[in-house]
Amino acid sequence: xxxxxxxxxxxxxxxxxxxxxxxxxxxxxxxxxxxxxxxxxxxxxxxxxxxxxxxxxxxxxxxxxxxxxxxxxxxxxxxxxxxxxxxxxxxxxxxx
Numbered sequence: 322x323x324x325x326x327x328x329x330x331x332x333x334x335x336x337x338x339x340x341x342x343x344x345x346x347x348x349x350x351x352x353x354x355x356x357x358x359x360x361x362x363x364x365x366x367x368x369x370x371x372x373x374x375x376x377x378x379x380x381x382x383x384x385x386x387x388x389x390x391x392x393x394x395x396x397x398x399x400x401x402x403x404x405x406x407x408x409x410x411x412x413x414x415x416x417x
Contacts, residue, residue: 327385334378341371365415373407 340346350363350370377400384396 331381334374338371338374341367
């Protein structure tokens with residue numbers, strides 16, 4: 322990836338993370354699926370995904386600074402692990 326794209330990903334993920342953590346990211350969590358709304362607590366989901374996106378932004382920043390093939394492999398594994406843990410946590414702990 323190019324450095325300019327990495328900077329855009331970093332800024333976007335940090336912005337989304339902050340919006341979700343502060344509770345101002347309701348528009349990012351909207352769904353027309355009423356089944357999801359009835360099962361999961363949306364405020365808890367916002368907190369979890371806010372942290373997830375902040376971690377993703379930090380991991381991307383480290384990868385951008387390091388620019389090493391080994392770090393890139395660790396970066397991809399860390400991103401997959403970050404989102405996998407977040408989705409698992411939401412499915413287990415954010416139910417109403």
